[in-house]
Amino acid sequence: MTSARERILDAYERQLVELGERGSTLDAIAVEAGVSKGGLLYHFKSKDDLASGLIARLTERGAADLAGFPDTAEKAIHHFIVAASDVDDPLGASYLATQVLARAGRADAFAALQDLEEGWYRAILELTGDPVVARLMQLVSDGIYYNAAVVPEGSPPTASGFTLVPLGEEREAIIARLLSLLPPAGASGQRGQ
Amino acid sequence: MTSARERILDAYERQLVELGERGSTLDAIAVEAGVSKGGLLYHFKSKDDLASGLIARLTERGAADLAGFPDTAEKAIHHFIVAASDVDDPLGASYLATQVLARAGRADAFAALQDLEEGWYRAILELTGDPVVARLMQLVSDGIYYNAAVVPEGSPPTASGFTLVPLGEEREAIIARLLSLLPPAGASGQRGQ
């Protein structure tokens, strides 16, 4: 069994995304983590402290992701877009949960997100040499994250088949189109602008 | 002075975006709207009812936007991206506030957003004839909205000059690049894929 501390953070993370900041009560978190409220408050003195722990973990995970970032534009874009649409990996989970905290008004959550975004932006910029492409990449990935964050678990498409989160083949088509924006050295496309 | 009902909705909208769902208390809303808590609860029987009113207003404003949607791909994309980055217009404000409600777990808020997204997606698809471009457009605009929603008021760029929301010239460059993805009939670009 993983440490109680980690289990508490995991439970909080999950509840932030699924229930929002409002729904993530100390009681519910404690139950899901398999400890009592008192036990929880031994590891984190207050709810504020709990949030700080979550944000710190995002920062660690983000640094690890950036440290292992791909070294070509093609691979980077692929990694970037795929990672954005994979809510299951730990970094994605931390990212989404921190988004919720940021929107609830926590300044340090916002700062952590901004730092991460900047790191990714700079990494893509360095690889592509094109600030507009880098910004587009950032916005598309934010768009995917946003959709993932808003869509409730297992949400069905609308009656007419529309779905918010792009999956499978559509995702690959999007990546291909983004790659087509790259300068000549790129694998598959012409250029625009 | 506008009607108390509208003032209450405006105040609630603003507080949702700036303080989050948690921070938007009936007390604070009443104060900002210039009524008492009792007065507020005369217009909306419960907080739930207040949220419903907000969502209904988004749906009205969204329908109006779609009704006046541009009739060419170029104009549509421009309108779409510019509108997404203008948080001051009433539709944008309603959209952002409803996002907060959706993330707090309100199913009807999510449904209203999804309907709107679908309407926009279909409008762009019809004008461009390209589902990948339409999806990219949707994601970029979501990305912009997301950034606008997370960024606190008057937030400064990082020390190194990075800023989350693309403004001014950068926004125009992004629009131009997106337009370059359009098929031959488009104004300025070649195509990819």
Add this chain to the structure above:
DNA sequence: GTCTATATTTGGATAGAC
């Protein structure tokens, strides 16, 4: 390190005067 109380605070909602 984890538990069971219990205290404190806050926010949503009601009742009834004006």
Add this chain to the structure above:
DNA sequence: GTCTATCCAAATATAGAC
């Protein structure tokens, strides 16, 4: 149509036993 006063529930936090 708006206000004040009050009630009630929920959530955070504390105290202290085990």
